[in-house]
Amino acid sequence: MINIRIAIVEDDSQCVKVFRELLDKYSQKKNYNFIVEWFKNGMDFISDYEPIYDIVFLDINMPHLDGIETAKMLREQDNNVALIFMTNLVQYAVKGYEFNALDFMVKPLKSFDLEMKLNKAIDFTMSNHDRSILLNMGDVLKKISVFDLLYIEVINHTLIYHTEKSVYKVYGQLKKIEEELVNLNFYRCNNSYLINLRHVMEIHGDYIVVGKDRVPLSRRKKKEFMIKLAEFMGQQL
CATH class of the missing domain: 3.40.50.2300 (Response regulator)
Structure with a gap:
């Protein structure tokens, strides 16, 4: 949603x-x-x-x-x-x-x-x-919409792009893609996840509901994340 x-x-x-x-x-x-x-x-x-x-x-x-x-x-x-x-x-x-x-x-x-x-x-x-990201998936170049992107997860050196319909895996660094998306309302909720604030549906004690998924929210990042989310939502929280 x-x-x-x-x-x-x-x-x-x-x-x-x-x-x-x-x-x-x-x-x-x-x-x-x-x-x-x-x-x-x-x-x-x-x-x-x-x-x-x-x-x-x-x-x-x-x-x-x-x-x-x-x-x-x-x-x-x-x-x-x-x-x-x-x-x-x-x-x-x-x-x-x-x-x-x-x-x-x-x-x-x-x-x-x-x-x-x-x-x-x-x-x-x-x-x-909207903007698009071009993912290099070996023999295939995949264009995905930033608007439809729910969040990005990193495991070791693999970036996992979660959209509402599909999941895409590519080699890369979360820090680098974070720099590209910093002005497009993406924000980290912990060291391993970069969240599209537009798709945040609920906040609980230690996790966030993004789309239909649960994403962990670190204690260290929680206060700053909540401030960014409130700013994005126009002080609706």
Whole structure:
């Protein structure tokens, strides 16, 4: 299951309630785990903004700082996040395309419409943020997606790449691949495992659930790992 981080910037609590219910239905249908953070206005959202979100749903009509001004400030800090405007009137959404909006939704929200927008936004997120690793497996060169990579394990001098569907073994050093993935949200939970934080599902006393696997969490690394995970999840832990 893949984690998708979503920010909802919306002053109407009833709209957000409906939004969360629709997200839950989509999550069950598509097998995504949505990490959702709600901001009641544009100022709260943008004042301490960090580029940790995959998708931002932004209401246009809000008090204090409207969606258009919020989008302008957002793009000054993050030009990559998928931005979708929400509005009662279609003509207001046109202005949003000046700020590289991916799409817009007309309220009240409908299940089918949200599903279409999410499909588009998730495809955009994966293509925009994903990278590939080329593994030299003797006579075969295998290209794997960093987005789909759960974790990397090292045993002696063998690197074992665990994805949701397959496992690949190649000769190499974990330290070297760690340096390549340091800016792509991979972090060590002990000396032998490099974890894709996007796929962390649960934390227990001495192990982490990554995808469907249990990976040991060392006492020495636990505090630092938890801090990194909290930063990645947008302080959701």
